Amino acid sequence: xxxxxxxxxxxxxxxxxESMIRKHEDFVRKAAAEGAQVICxxxxxHGPYFGIVQDAKYYDxxxxxxxxxxxxxxxxxxxxxxxxxxxxxxxxxxxxxYNTAAVIDADGTxxxxxxxxxxxxxxxxxxxxxxxxxxxxxxxxxxxxxxxxVAICYDRHFPExxxxxxxxxxxxxxxxxxxxxxxxxxxxxxxxxxxxxANGYYVVVPNRVGSESNEFGEEAVNFYGTSYVADPxxxxxxxxxxxxxxxxxxxxxxxxxxxxxRNSWQFYRDRRPDTYAPIVAP
Numbered sequence: 001x002x003x004x005x006x007x008x009x010x011x012x013x014x015x016x017x018e019s020m021i022r023k024h025e026d027f028v029r030k031a032a033a034e035g036a037q038v039i040c041x042x043x044x045x046h047g048p049y050f051g052i053v054q055d056a057k058y059y060d061x062x063x064x065x066x067x068x069x070x071x072x073x074x075x076x077x078x079x080x081x082x083x084x085x086x087x088x089x090x091x092x093x094x095x096x097x098y099n100t101a102a103v104i105d106a107d108g109t110x111x112x113x114x115x116x117x118x119x120x121x122x123x124x125x126x127x128x129x130x131x132x133x134x135x136x137x138x139x140x141x142x143x144x145x146x147x148x149x150v151a152i153c154y155d156r157h158f159p160e161x162x163x164x165x166x167x168x169x170x171x172x173x174x175x176x177x178x179x180x181x182x183x184x185x186x187x188x189x190x191x192x193x194x195x196x197x198a199n200g201y202y203v204v205v206p207n208r209v210g211s212e213s214n215e216f217g218e219e220a221v222n223f224y225g226t227s228y229v230a231d232p233x234x235x236x237x238x239x240x241x242x243x244x245x246x247x248x249x250x251x252x253x254x255x256x257x258x259x260x261x262r263n264s265w266q267f268y269r270d271r272r273p274d275t276y277a278p279i280v281a282p
Contacts, residue, residue, distance in 0.1 A: 007031035012210035062091035078108030106144035166199035197234030232261035
């Protein structure tokens with residue numbers, strides 16, 4: 001039985017970008033020491049979650065992808081033979097920014113990127129101030145641990161994206177988040193396990209944790225952590241993470257379960273795309 005050992009991390013903003021990056025480099029080293037083969041960080045890992053406010057100073061966090069940050073983690077990936085999913089703020093050119101996740105293979109090769117397709121624009125999540133909607137579709141990436149896809153935070157509310165990733169061959173989908181208490185709490189429990197079961201793949205869900213009051217003062221929200229992994233039958237793999245504390249979760253994924261789930265629940269066989277035209281109507 002093929003096993004993939006996955007690591008997912010949750011933490012709060014340190015107060016400056018370089019220390020935040022170094023913290024995540026340490027997460028890679030610690031995960032490697034526990035035998036992890038792939039790691040995913042939280043949404044926009046190298047900065048605060050600045051969608052809390054609308055302030056142009058946060059444009060300065062944007063990075064070229066690929067660029068110095070992906071190269072830095074590419075070297076670390078090669079050193080530890082680990083696939084890294086790197087959620088970053090991307091600058092395509094001045095004034096054009098995306099909420100992006102770069103995928104780096106276990107030999108340090110940059111494989112490509114996903115750009116967040118669905119952007120919220122509500123109180124404390126002012127993402128359309130910072131990002132353009134993604135324009136790369138729903139790519140999957142052939143990595144040392146299998147075929148992986150990415151959806152970012154708010155994407156999880158839209159089942160069409162999950163399905164396209166499955167049809168494109170994803171075996172593991174990483175869903176980095178910055179989620180806080182409120183309307184999303186029940187959806188947090190429902191959506192990712194449901195997507196995993198409906199599509200017969202693993203969903204790996206890192207979330208930010210704690211308050212970023214060191215950046216936003218009284219405007220800060222309290223991210224609820226509870227990062228987790230859902231298997232292809234919709235079950236948690238191990239316990240959910242802490243609701244208050246920084247953590248690295250290590251989970252073993254039995255990859256044979258992907259085929260077992262899809263053969264048992266023949267959702268792909270029984271699809272009726274000829275009847276789904278209203279879904280894609282503008």
